[in-house]
Amino acid sequence: MALELSNINELLELAISGDRRSLSRLMTKIAESPQIPKFHSESSWTLGVTGPPGAGKSTLIGQMVKHWVTAGESVAVLALDPTSPISGGSFLADRIRMEGDDLGETVFVRSIASGNIPGGISPYIWSMCQALSLCGWTRIVVETVGTGQSEFRIAALVDRLLLVDGPDRGDIIQAEKAGILELADVIAINKSDLPRAVSSAQSIRTSLALSGDDSREVLLVSALEGVGVEKLISTIESCEPRSERNEMIMRERLISEWDSLLVTHSEIDEIIAKLCIGSITVNEAIQILSSSIVQSGE
């Protein structure tokens, strides 16, 4: 273990010095590491992009990347796609939509199969974002499908959150994903080139108005045609992370790190077996697990 960690720190140093091979290896090592490295960057700038499948998240990120690169930023994207529950494999397709003609040295894209890590991926994503920031990436974007619990967690781990919805989808958001609508700092309705986008934006505005003095704008964009992207970026850049957000980030970090300690605990299978035959109670199980988690965490 100690060896592993020193390896990770060496990779980090090489990556900070600008070695791209080491940066890439570092990302893999973090994802594979049994104990999540606790990197911390003072100046990280992270954006989560979430929303229903096919809303155009990747295409929109591709547009933002182009814009940022022209403005002299270096952009790293972590693109999450679900793992197939049947085969355990994944088809990581976000990258295709982001690849402009000339992504170069100032853009780093890593595709991640979200289901490969026991205990959920969000603590690892946090660590990767911090490492990327230490390596000098000034815009760090995490794309995630806005469904499922662990995806929700990721949304809470970033400094600012962009929700992307498509036309026809406003009502889905209202009905099922109200939570994510509340978390979002910026809301964009993509595919404004299609007729129903305007009414979709309107229905979201209506639902925001219901919850009182909500000042958030609902922006119309077309990732395909590049319309509205400048305005979107300036809104994102100027968004002051809300004061509740820090508390939310800390809460989600705590919950997801705790989850992952629990799920990767060496005795968990044994304890579940004991619970099944009734030789211990749930309370006793919690006691056993938490006392050894506390010890190993020191």
Added chain:
Amino acid sequence: MRVVIAKPGLDGHDRGAKVIARALRDGGHDVIYTGLRKTPSDIVRIVNDEDAEVLGLSTLSGAHDSLIPKICNHLREAGLGNVIVFAGGIIPERDLELLYKSGVRAVFGPGTPTSDVLDFLEEALLRKQNKHPIGVGDDLGWHWN
């Protein structure tokens, strides 16, 4: 394994690459598809950034004989000699030797059952685990077919 499926050059035939990408996903691999029209240096950058263990190249345009050896050289120069390279598409018999000599470990033509491709990857993984030459930078004696 983490596999990048790439379409080098101007070739616009993407059905085969997509069929293979889906088949590998269904076989339990994590597959990253690059999309069309990638230059050799694009492909090497993607393989690096994605930290892929395997690179599958699909060409139907006839440009395999210049593009594939170039990509293999770039990979070795970039310190990616561990990457396993294989290929498919329209590749005439007479060019196979050239590709094997460049570091390609298997070539699959039209009508290949996808199970063959999965069998190759299984064998490749075994070789890797047993430290037998399999990467594009390793000794080039062995190939699948």
